Amino acid sequence: MVIYGVALLSFCMLVGVFVGDILGNLIGVQANVGGVGIAMLLLIVLSNLSHHKFSFGSATENGIHFWSAMYIPIVVAMAAKQNVIAAVSSGWMAIIAGVAAVAVSFALLPLLDRVRIGESDDS
Amino acid sequence: MILDSLLSVLEKNALIAAFAFVGFLVWFSYELSARLTRGHIHGSAIAIALGLILAYVGGRVSGGSQGLADFSLLSGIGVMGGAMFRDFAIVATAFGAELEALKRAGAVGAASVVIGVVLSFTVGALVAVAFGYTDPVVISTIGAGAATYIVGPVTGTALGADSGIIALSVAAGLTKSVLVMIGTPFVAQRIGLNNPHAALIYGGLMGTTSGVAGGLAATDPKLVPYGAMTATFYTGVGCLLAPSVLFLAVRAIS
Numbered sequence: 001m002v003i004y005g006v007a008l009l010s011f012c013m014l015v016g017v018f019v020g021d022i023l024g025n026l027i028g029v030q031a032n033v034g035g036v037g038i039a040m041l042l043l044i045v046l047s048n049l050s051h052h053k054f055s056f057g058s059a060t061e062n063g064i065h066f067w068s069a070m071y072i073p074i075v076v077a078m079a080a081k082q083n084v085i086a087a088v089s090s091g092w093m094a095i096i097a098g099v100a101a102v103a104v105s106f107a108l109l110p111l112l113d114r115v116r117i118g119e120s121d122d123s
Numbered sequence: 124m125i126l127d128s129l130l131s132v133l134e135k136n137a138l139i140a141a142f143a144f145v146g147f148l149v150w151f152s153y154e155l156s157a158r159l160t161r162g163h164i165h166g167s168a169i170a171i172a173l174g175l176i177l178a179y180v181g182g183r184v185s186g187g188s189q190g191l192a193d194f195s196l197l198s199g200i201g202v203m204g205g206a207m208f209r210d211f212a213i214v215a216t217a218f219g220a221e222l223e224a225l226k227r228a229g230a231v232g233a234a235s236v237v238i239g240v241v242l243s244f245t246v247g248a249l250v251a252v253a254f255g256y257t258d259p260v261v262i263s264t265i266g267a268g269a270a271t272y273i274v275g276p277v278t279g280t281a282l283g284a285d286s287g288i289i290a291l292s293v294a295a296g297l298t299k300s301v302l303v304m305i306g307t308p309f310v311a312q313r314i315g316l317n318n319p320h321a322a323l324i325y326g327g328l329m330g331t332t333s334g335v336a337g338g339l340a341a342t343d344p345k346l347v348p349y350g351a352m353t354a355t356f357y358t359g360v361g362c363l364l365a366p367s368v369l370f371l372a373v374r375a376i377s
Binding site: 009010012013016017023024034035037039041043044047061064065067068070071072073074075076077078079080081082083084085094095096097098099102104106107109110115 | 141145148170171174175176177178188189191192197200203208214215216231234239242249251265269270276281286287290291292293296299302306310320321324328329358359361362363364366367
């Protein structure tokens, strides 16, 4: 049943956001701390568990895949409701931040690529 | 009379109207991607860029702070693009990511995700500081935006940053995503991005799923699953670290 997948997804998100809220209170930031990340980890663990112990029906999986596929459209809608005027009026900062992050990440790739743990280097 | 009832139908069914509108926007973007860039710039990146442009136009015309959602006909955009649906869809993307595959990627693959998040966050935060921001919430939100355009808003919302700053973080993340898509094929050989091991690390360092998928597809389609796999974890790790450990670090320093 498709609703099982959607319900499982809802369960993961509610648990994650709940734990994130509690974490926020404990740390004292009065905000949700990593709720979405916790929900993702929970879903990954549950979906990996299912390969070994039991399996979701394909309809159940479709209930989750549908929302996964809606990710980009929802992000498009999110972009369309942003306060872009405010962003543009503060100029180059966003662009510089994005470009700098990419440049530094590209530069680091060859360094990390050389670290091959547990592999023999035959060069 | 026909126009009146059409408008009233759209207003009464705002969320459904938003689905139709975004569907058209995405279709149009993928057409542009295929016809004008021969697929080099991913359709999703064009759609998001168009969304931001429309939000700009919407804000100009309506004078509000909600982009297109300020028009009553498109108020459903506000619901569809709101935090509830956004987080729900993000969580759903984690489904199918394999713990086993991540373990096989080895410690370097996993470490690259954390290093990538911290690195991009730090660079973004430094740029924010260089532009004169001193509020830890603002610095963290922009740093998170330099991670991905999802980590930015999630962090900003969690920390209570205002919409303008969140929009900045989305713009930073979008710049990154578009640049990764376009730039990857040009630098791939120079940085040794020509094997699965490098692709795993690349996905973890960059993190922007659409950027990595688009960039690797334009470089060597065989590498896509490796990069995409580590990239899948990036947003989750970013959403976990940015509003918590990294924000506390920023607050402690500033």
